[in-house]
Amino acid sequence: MNALVLALIVAITYGSRAISLVLLPRPGARLEAILARMPAPIFAGLATATLLTGDRSLVGGPILWAALGALVVSPARSLLACLIGGAAGYTLGTLLIR
Amino acid sequence: MSTRAILAASLPAAAAILVFGTLYGAAARAIMGVPLTVASSLLIFSGALQFALLALLSAGATTLPLVLITAALNLRHLVLGAVLRPRLEGSRLRRAALSFFLVDETFGFAVAAGQAAERAGKPVGPVTERTLLVAGLTCYLAWQVGTLIGLLGVGLAVAENVAGAIFPVLFIGLGALAVTRFSHAVRAVVAALLTAAIAFAWPDLRVVAPVVAAVLVALPGGER
Numbered sequence: 001m002n003a004l005v006l007a008l009i010v011a012i013t014y015g016s017r018a019i020s021l022v023l024l025p026r027p028g029a030r031l032e033a034i035l036a037r038m039p040a041p042i043f044a045g046l047a048t049a050t051l052l053t054g055d056r057s058l059v060g061g062p063i064l065w066a067a068l069g070a071l072v073v074s075p076a077r078s079l080l081a082c083l084i085g086g087a088a089g090y091t092l093g094t095l096l097i098r
Numbered sequence: 099m100s101t102r103a104i105l106a107a108s109l110p111a112a113a114a115i116l117v118f119g120t121l122y123g124a125a126a127r128a129i130m131g132v133p134l135t136v137a138s139s140l141l142i143f144s145g146a147l148q149f150a151l152l153a154l155l156s157a158g159a160t161t162l163p164l165v166l167i168t169a170a171l172n173l174r175h176l177v178l179g180a181v182l183r184p185r186l187e188g189s190r191l192r193r194a195a196l197s198f199f200l201v202d203e204t205f206g207f208a209v210a211a212g213q214a215a216e217r218a219g220k221p222v223g224p225v226t227e228r229t230l231l232v233a234g235l236t237c238y239l240a241w242q243v244g245t246l247i248g249l250l251g252v253g254l255a256v257a258e259n260v261a262g263a264i265f266p267v268l269f270i271g272l273g274a275l276a277v278t279r280f281s282h283a284v285r286a287v288v289a290a291l292l293t294a295a296i297a298f299a300w301p302d303l304r305v306v307a308p309v310v311a312a313v314l315v316a317l318p319g320g321e322r
Binding site (some may be wrong): 012014018021026034040045046054075 | 143275276296308315
């Protein structure tokens, strides 16, 4: 990779980030309602994607236990509680798998 | 949400990003050299993309595959930006500057902060913008410091597993904050299942699967 290719990659990356935020007008009410429904599904999808590897398998046990720990306390709707639940799950998973 | 509160919320993600930055710096030095490794982290600021580029370069890829993977992995930014757009009220110039910090984690913090402001009856725009900026700068700095540590040859590979656990936990927490109605929870569960199905069927689409799934489950109307 040379500087020119890097510049092209940077331009595509920045363009993809800016295009919706800068060029799109404020969406209409119907589209805004659809967009407002998307954050929770996006986060659920991202969490799922981080638990999968590129070869159709799940990540290591302690990470799954961490996710389970966070999921158990998620009804509390607190980021801190999820982090604590995740840490507890990770510790438990490490101890169980050892 | 105060700057200090945004910083506190961003720190676990920043710590994980720092660890992955060291892995990137250490791996990229041998393949890209020091100047391009530093420049890539400074200018691209995308762990998923930078690791994918590294994998392609190590396999001897030419320019076209590099550009194609860049376009494919960045497609999700279009949707993330569209979701965030109604929550930003600043000028085009301000939004253009903020958009550099649009990554999965900062998107999450910004949306969560905006929703909290909305529930408290406060203006959404300023809080969302401040969160995107502060969380973005925190994560950006962590990625740069991590890359430099990796370039210096300091190994943090032992921390990789712990860092790997932070992201699912973080996204579950942000998802929990984003659920304000029963229908949101149902859509989130369906999106998780759909993401898993897409990722198992087409492993190479794993990075864009969450956004594809989210779009599909958000389209049907109705709230409960």
